[in-house]
Amino acid sequence: MSDGRERRGSFWRDNSLTLAFGAAFLVTLACQAIAGHAEFNEQLTVDGLQPLGFADYVTSSDFAVDVTENWQSEFLQFFLYVFGTVYLVQRGSPESKKVHRAGPESEEEQWMGDHSRADSPRWAGTKDWRQTLYARSLGIVMGSLFVLSWLAQSITGTAAYNGQQLRRLEDPVSWSGYLATPNFWDRTLQNWQSELLAVAAMVVLSIYLRQRGSPESKPVGAAHTATGVEG
Amino acid sequence: MLLLCALGLAVCGCGAPAAREDAAGRAGLAFEEALATGDHARACALLAPSTREQLEQDEQESCTRALPAEELPRAVGLRGVEAYGRQALVRMSGDTLFLSLFTGGWKVVAAGCTPQPDQPYRCLVKGT
Numbered sequence: 536m537s538d539g540r541e542r543r544g545s546f547w548r549d550n551s552l553t554l555a556f557g558a559a560f561l562v563t564l565a566c567q568a569i570a571g572h573a574e575f576n577e578q579l580t581v582d583g584l585q586p587l588g589f590a591d592y593v594t595s596s597d598f599a600v601d602v603t604e605n606w607q608s609e610f611l612q613f614f615l616y617v618f619g620t621v622y623l624v625q626r627g628s629p630e631s632k633k634v635h636r637a638g639p640e641s642e643e644e645q646w647m648g649d650h651s652r653a654d655s656p657r658w659a660g661t662k663d664w665r666q667t668l669y670a671r672s673l674g675i676v677m678g679s680l681f682v683l684s685w686l687a688q689s690i691t692g693t694a695a696y697n698g699q700q701l702r703r704l705e706d707p708v709s710w711s712g713y714l715a716t717p718n719f720w721d722r723t724l725q726n727w728q729s730e731l732l733a734v735a736a737m738v739v740l741s742i743y744l745r746q747r748g749s750p751e752s753k754p755v756g757a758a759h760t761a762t763g764v765e766g
Numbered sequence: 767m768l769l770l771c772a773l774g775l776a777v778c779g780c781g782a783p784a785a786r787e788d789a790a791g792r793a794g795l796a797f798e799e800a801l802a803t804g805d806h807a808r809a810c811a812l813l814a815p816s817t818r819e820q821l822e823q824d825e826q827e828s829c830t831r832a833l834p835a836e837e838l839p840r841a842v843g844l845r846g847v848e849a850y851g852r853q854a855l856v857r858m859s860g861d862t863l864f865l866s867l868f869t870g871g872w873k874v875v876a877a878g879c880t881p882q883p884d885q886p887y888r889c890l891v892k893g894t
Contacts (some may be wrong), residue, residue: 562848583816583893585868586874587852595851694850701853704876704886 568593584701596694603688608726610681618674626762627742629753633763787847793872794856794863798841806830815872818894823829836890
């Protein structure tokens with residue numbers, strides 16, 4: 536990642552990672568909406584009901600639950616990764632810090648309080664609640680985004696599930712009733728397992744495999760035993 | 767920001783605004799009133815297309831002739847409406863109806879419905 540002392544290039548070059556992934560996200564979300572709309576209308580037609588317009592579909596609970604069930608698992612993945620890698624290590628992986636540094640580390644190692652530097656964020660140099668909060672801000676925000684998106688999944692999921700229940704001539708359920716349905720847990724767990732698999736695969740594969748130039752990989756010539764070294 | 771939009775949609779767009787429930791309830795009441803007054807043409811017009819087709823196919827008669835033969839229970843007061851998206855359940859004293867939203871408004875998908883334990887409602891009139 537860029538460091539404040541690097542000479543700044545153009546806006547597009549300096550932010551290409553965020554811009555590329557942000558644009559790809561929007562394109563993919565639009566494609567998901569198109570595919571989801573077609574699939575949902577196929578089902579409505581089979582049930583003898585009126586198909587939905589595109590605008591109605593993208594503001595429906597059916598689209599919202601499909602989107603938020605994936606969001607929650609992604610934020611959970613990053614929350615667990617940010618928080619878990621404080622204490623858990625993997626010898627030889629660039630995704631892990633060095634084995635002997637497991638834990639929150641000292642203020643000196645983290646450039647906090649009296650050890651903050653001239654260009655450190657202001658709250659890192661404080662010694663009160665601001666430092667405590669800022670020192671955990673990434674995990675807190677990722678954890679909060681996970682909880683909010685999981686809550687959104689549960690609310691939109693209740694409405695979507697109840698629409699399906701009514702199409703099947705069955706009673707709707709309450710929000711708490713929905714949390715006990717297989718539908719809610721199937722949507723949730725199928726995403727969790729894939730995220731956890733991807734993290735575990737990345738941690739292990741990056742011990743032995745390399746991607747030249749990627750900070751997610753060790754340098755090509757680094758030893759398999761080298762831990763916490765990014766290329 | 768996107769997450770806030772999703773939460774907003776979850777709260778505002780996916781629930782059951784009162785206007786939607788009111789409209790579904792009015793359609794249910796209109797269907798029952800048409801049945802009670804013997805206005806079967808109006809009652810048939812309030813059936814969803816697939817429900818009407820199924821009824822005519824099952825009975826080999828026009829809807830206006832087939833519907834009275836189904837002897838749907840007489841319903842009076844509205845007991846409650848639950849709407850999710852474009853589907854609604856209208857509970858009345860004497861009958862339960864399932865409705866769906868079409869271009870022409872709410873239409874009855876199933877009528878004369880009684881709950882079954884751990885099963886879909888059993889309905890005297892319903893679509894495919």
